[in-house]
Amino acid sequence: MTLMIGIILAGGQATRMGGGDKGVLPLGDQTLLQHVIERLASQVDSIALNANGDPSRFSAYNLPVIADSMTGFAGPLAGVLAGMDYAASQGADTIVTAAADTPFFPSDLVECLQAAAQSMVHPLALAATPHPDRNKLRHPTFGLWPVALRDDLRTALHAGTRKVVQWTDGHHGRLAMFPSEDAFFNVNTPDDLVKAQAML
Structure with missing residues (x-):
């Protein structure tokens, strides 16, 4: 049985939200990050959080926190690499990534990504x-x-x-199509957080 590890990408700088960790912002009676964890947990074997800085600020979530191995802010690909390296240490051969600020992503995300990447020697697929x-x-x-x-x-x-x-296209990455863009609505600004409350 293949081990599937979920990596929540929380390493962004959140400049449009005024800085800090967007994942800890409240949405309903939970944080954004709690919503993401709950949605991802049923789809993977285990979860780790990719975040930089002091990992103790996420201690309440009881998850492994892995930092980027690259210095400076190298964007989400650096978080993907950190997740890959962590997964390798756990004996997993694939990871699924999800953003910490996107609380409504599909409950069949992993299933659809795997279907899109079927028959690939190195399964590589993005949601679309x-x-x-x-x-x-x-x-x-x-x-x-x-x-x-x-x-x-x-x-x-x-x-x-x-x-x-740029990197996924270079490896002929495939697309897993989902019907509604709303599922990938992410919270970038205070107005987005208000909209997410209404969507909830």
Whole structure:
């Protein structure tokens, strides 16, 4: 049986929210992060949190906290790499990533990503939704990632690659299509948090 580890990406700088950890903001009677943990927990074998800085601020969540191995803010790909390295230490061959500020993502996220990546030697897939202007809108913080490519990703990051889709396209990553963009609504601003309360 394949071990599936979920990695919650919480390493963003939250500049549009005034800085700090967006995941600890309240949404209903829980935090954003609690909503994400609950939604992901039923889809994976275990969860770890990718965040930089003092890990003790997340102690209430009782999850392993893994920091980026790269210095400076290298974006979500650095969090993916940290997740891959952690998964390798746990004996897992794939990870699924989810963003800490996106509380309504699909309950069949992992199932659909796995289906999209079926038959790939190194399963690699990103979530996507239909978009009227761009045909498809990719959600690069929601993906299925093969641990076997972690050294390739490390090399790419050190060479300056920062865009998720630049790296995934280079490895012929596939798309898992979901019907509604609302499922990937993420909280970037105080107004977004008000909207999320209404959606809840």
